[in-house]
Amino acid sequence: GESVGLHLPTLSVQEGDNSIINCAYSNSASDYFIWYKQESGKGPQFIIDIRSNMDKRQGQRVTVLLNKTVKHLSLQIAATQPGDSAVYFCAETYYGNNRLAFGKGNQVVVIP
Amino acid sequence: DAMVIQNPRYQVTQFGKPVTLSCSQTLNHNVMYWYQQKSSQAPKLLFHYYDKDFNNEADTPDNFQSRRPNTSFCFLDIRSPGLGDAAMYLCATNHPGQGAVTQYFGPGTRLLVL
Numbered sequence: 001g002e003s004v005g006l007h008l009p010t011l012s013v014q015e016g017d018n019s020i021i022n023c024a025y026s027n028s029a030s031d032y033f034i035w036y037k038q039e040s041g042k043g044p045q046f047i048i049d050i051r052s053n054m055d056k057r058q059g060q061r062v063t064v065l066l067n068k069t070v071k072h073l074s075l076q077i078a079a080t081q082p083g084d085s086a087v088y089f090c091a092e093t094y095y096g097n098n099r100l101a102f103g104k105g106n107q108v109v110v111i112p
Numbered sequence: 113d114a115m116v117i118q119n120p121r122y123q124v125t126q127f128g129k130p131v132t133l134s135c136s137q138t139l140n141h142n143v144m145y146w147y148q149q150k151s152s153q154a155p156k157l158l159f160h161y162y163d164k165d166f167n168n169e170a171d172t173p174d175n176f177q178s179r180r181p182n183t184s185f186c187f188l189d190i191r192s193p194g195l196g197d198a199a200m201y202l203c204a205t206n207h208p209g210q211g212a213v214t215q216y217f218g219p220g221t222r223l224l225v226l
Binding site: 007032034036041042043044046049087089093095098099100102103105 | 154204216
């Protein structure tokens with residue numbers, strides 16, 4: 001059957017608190033970054049993206065921060081809800097590249 | 113709603129018995145991707161089609177093949193499934209020509225090999 005996977009880094013957060021998920025990316029040529037949310041048994045769902053000419057972008061209850069100097073990306077979720085429980089992946093790419101490079105994934109567990 | 117559709121959602125096959133997974137999209141995107149995802153791991157790209165041009169990843173086993181008969185449909189064929197091929201298979205699309213770099217994923221097909 002399917003091989004046993006790695007243990008994901010897990011963030012446990014109280015409902016209503018803010019969550020911060022971090023991602024270190026590897027390619028200094030990357031100029032486009034995406035956060036995906038993947039619930040158990042489902043495909044990854046687009047949350048928010050950011051281009052390298054920005055350092056912050058806000059969506060509904062989510063904010064992505066980009067620090068190109070240290071190649072670091074973060075996703076902040078405000079007022080975390082039980083429905084936010086999922087695995088979150090960052091992904092990077094660059095103009096002209098049709099491939100995404102995914103980070104390892106972070107499990108978020110929301111405690112009611 | 114425009115979307116990426118995968119059928120079936122769950123597929124059981126026997127060791128060595130060929131299996132085909134399907135993906136369709138109503139987004140009219142010109143690029144379609146197939147990924148393999150194992151438990152607690154990130155999706156791993158197997159190959160993609162840019163329009164009719166097939167692009168295989170260097171480490172994708174020959175056991176995995178793909179067909180794209182038209183813009184809307186793309187198939188993943190596993191010629192002789194092994195136990196190690198049990199995984200979630202994800203289809204994704206995007207349209208770089210319109211600046212849509214983000215890939216949009218289907219719900220996935222969970223493959224079980226007995």
